[in-house]
C-alpha cells in the first residue's frame with residue numbers, strides 16, 4: 001500500500017444515522033463531476049486490458065511506475081463510502097459502482113427490476129464465458145434493488161442460489177430481471193432470470209431480510 005493509502009479515509013458526519021446501513025442512502029447525479037462516467041469507463045477498460053495483456057519486462061516496469069503515480073493521485077481524493085460517487089450516481093451504469101458488472105435499469109415497477117447488463121473482458125471465467133461468481137454478483141445487486149423496490153427499505157442477502165442453465169457470454173447485452181416472489185414479515189423472497197436474447201443463461205432464488213433500525 002502507498003503512503004497515501006495508509007492515511008485515514010476522511011469521514012463526513014453531517015448525516016446522522018442509526019449505526020447500521022444509513023436510513024437515507026444518498027442518490028446523486030453530480031458527485032465526481034460530469035466526466036465521472038468516463039473515468040469509470042477508463043477504469044473498466046484498464047481491467048479489460050490487464051486481463052488479456054501479456055506485457056514484456058520493460059513494459060511491466062513502465063506500467064508499475066505509471067500505476068503507482070495514478071494510485072497516489074487517486075488515494076488523495078478518497079472519502080468514506082457514504083459520500084463517494086461510486087454507488088450513488090444513479091445516472092451511471094450500476095450506480096457508478098465500478099466493482100459491479102455494468103447494468104442500466106430499463107424498468108422498475110410492480111413486476112420488479114429489469115436491466116440491460118454486459119459482462120466485460122475482465123469478467124472472464126473461461127473460454128470466453130462470464131465467471132459464475134460475477135453472475136451471482138449481478139443477481140445480488142439487482143436482487144437487492146428489487147427487494148428495496150418491493151419493501152421500500154434496505155435489506156441484506158441471507159441466501160442466494162444460482163442455477164447456471166447455459167453459458168453467459170461476455171461483451172453481449174443481456175437482460176436481467178429480479179422480482180419479489182413473496183414477502184413474509186421481514187423476509188423478501190426474490191427470484192431472477194438472466195437471458196441472452198431468448199436463451200436462459202441463469203436463474204436466481206434468494207432471500208433478503210429487511211434490516212431493523214441500526215442493524216448493520
Ligand SMILES: CCCCC/C=C\C/C=C\C/C=C\C/C=C\CCCC(=O)SCCNC(=O)CCNC(=O)[C@H](O)C(C)(C)COP(=O)(O)OP(=O)(O)OC[C@H]1O[C@@H](n2cnc3c(N)ncnc32)[C@H](O)[C@@H]1OP(=O)(O)O
Nearest residue numbers: 027090108140141144145148155156157158159187207209
Ligand atoms: C430508478 C432509480 C431508482 C434509484 C434507486 C436507488 C438506489 C436503490 C436503493 C438501493 C438498493 C440497490 C441495490 C442493492 C444493493 C446491494 C444488494 C447487496 C446486498 C448484499 O450483498 S448484503 C451482503 C451479504 N449478506 C450479508 O452479509 C448478511 C449476513 N447475515 C446477516 O446479517 C443476518 O444473518 C441477516 C441480516 C441476513 C438476518 O439476521 P437477523 O438477525 O436480522 O434476522 P434473523 O436471523 O432473526 O432471521 C429473520 C428471519 O429470516 C430467516 N432467515 C435468516 N437467514 C436465513 C437463511 N440464510 N436461510 C433461511 N432463512 C433465513 C430466519 O429463520 C427468520 O425467519 P422467521 O422470522 O420465519 O423465524
